[in-house]
Amino acid sequence: MPSEVRHLVDRGRSHPLVRLTGVLDAETAGPVRSTLLEVLAGQPEALVADVAGLRVPQDAALATLREVFDETRDWPATRLALYGGDGDRRWEPTGWLVADDRDAAYAALGPPGAGTRVNLDLEPAAGAARRARELITELCLRWELAELAGDACIVATEMVNNVVAHARTPMRLMLARRGATMSVAVRDESPARPRFSGPVAPTAYGGRGLLLIDSVATRWGLLGLPGGKVVWALMNR
Secondary structure (H helix, E strand, C coil): CCCCEEEEEECCCCCCEEEEEEECCCCCHHHHHHHHHHHHCCCCCEEEEEEEEEECCCHHHHHHHHHHHHHCCCCCCCEEEEECCCCCCCCHHHCCEEECCHHHHHHHHCCCCCCCEEEEEECCCCCHHHHHHHHHHHHHHHCCCHHHHHHHHHHHHHHHHHHHHHHCCCEEEEEEEECCEEEEEEEECCCCCCCCCCCCCCCCCCCCHHHHHHHHCCEEEEEEECCEEEEEEEEEC
16 A cells, blocks of 8 residues: 655644654655645745654655755755654654654744745736845845845846746745845746856846856755745845
């Protein structure tokens, strides 16, 4: 009989809660990973997983949770916690914070910060990049990161224009502040990876793609999802 993992995502709490039940093995590792990445693609400040009902016949299956931890370490840099029963330490190699129960997990994570994450839904049309720049400029002033506004606008312009020109799907601009670091990310509905398309005119605003993002960002990367992708970049003050 094939293995199965069922999941339930509860977004009505201070941090999203993912309840996983069933058998975590080589067959179900992919769906578990996809479920967690889908939640993390929304850039929550923290995520809690209830694994009390998850059976793991082989320790190697725990590598799935470790891979999610490593893959999302830079972006969205979400704090990850799980609980699977009082005194159960087998989850520690995953890198996640291990708590005895739900209340302990949420207590360890603490409440979410106010106003440190802002999203903007955009259509793949002319003017999308301009709206992104306007929001970034406003937020950089509010977050007292005015010196990052220029580079953040450059990054957002390239990401948004790439979706307009190539992916041609609705997108979501996601901005966040973590101390002196600002992240800019764009999620679209195309699995195609962005690519550098060659030189452009010196007067063109946009079109330089990943090379320009690489020149102004501290780090950048791509998070592949079943229904598309997120391209992200970090900038430090």
